[in-house]
Amino acid sequence: MKTQDIKRGITSRHHSAPGEAKSIGRVSRVRDVNAPPGPMIRRRRSRGVNQAKRKASLASSIILGLATCAVMGVAIMLWLLPMLRRQGEAPVAAVAKVKIVSEFPSPSREDALSLVRRAVTVRSEDEVSSLFRMGESTAKEIVDYLSAAEERDGPTEDFEWLSSIDSDGLLLEGVLVVSRGVTEKDVQRLAILTPDQGGSWKVDFAAYARLGAPSWDQLVEKRPEKATVRVMVGQHVYYNGPFRDESEWTCYQLTSPDTEVSLRGYCKVGSPQGEAMSRMFADGNKICRATVELRGVKDAESRQFEVTRVLASDWVVPDGVDKDG
DSSP: OOOOOOOOOOOOOOOOOTTSOOOOOOOOOOOOTTSOSHHHHHHHHHHHHHHHHHHHHHHHHHHHHHHHHHHHHHHHHHHHHHHHHHHHSOOSSOOOOOOOOOSSOOOOHHHHHHHHHHHHTOOOHHHHHHHEEOTTOOHHHHHHHHHTHHHHHOOEEEEEEEEEOOBTTBOOEEEEEEEOOSSSSOEEEEEEEEEOTTSOEEEEHHHHHTOOBSOHHHHHHHOOSOEEEEEEEEEOOOOOGGGOOTTTEEEEEEEETTEEEEEEEEEETTSHHHHHHHHHTTTOOSEEEEEEEEEEOTTOOTTEEEEEEEEESSSOOOTTOOTTO
């Protein structure tokens, strides 16, 4: 991400017991020169038939072995393809974080999975606040989003517990929700649990829905002065246009599981946002989750943006962060 050996028969030699007449093995008859040729010809024909049978048997064995190998190969590929397809996608659960010590005990695996299962299937607005960290979304908006989940993402197939993914001083527990997409591609959503002030663990809705403003399509088409996006961030080396000076800018690739369109984000070297982005890769991470603010820049390409703020080094924005600052 093997073929069976074919053993050929070997005839062993016969050893005589003590006192038994010694055998000299198989002895070929000497043909009488005065005998007619008929019997000898028949024996030659017989040997030819036997050789043909042996060849046919060997060919059948080879064909059977090749067929077996083909069936095994197909079975292995059918088993590997789903995993390879997932590995080819941008990983939603990208990095492990160091656990933060807190007065609130983390939920067990069973409790975390149970909470997320209840949250993603809630259809009553009265239950939303007990399951979700709502942020700026209303109970109706959350219920409407969840109600359209199967049509948008496909039926949910799996819940994978990720344990601690703490970030920015926040206690975070992760559960990966995998849905069978409406196409052949699986859809992954990250349910991030964090405790409220009373210690009740809830799913952060904005992180789960990967909320951003404006939408990704509008971001590329209209290039607004300000945009907030939840993205996967990787280091990049594309310098062009107003961002051509590598001594002044650091380049990053910004992607989202919701679109195949990727952006280029640029931070000024030495700026607060540049330092924040650098810290995310200090431990050797190749890809990180982040919530950032962008702005379009004059004369830049349609997918080039300046990163003006790093709101969080994950998709959960801590309380108290001024999103309008």
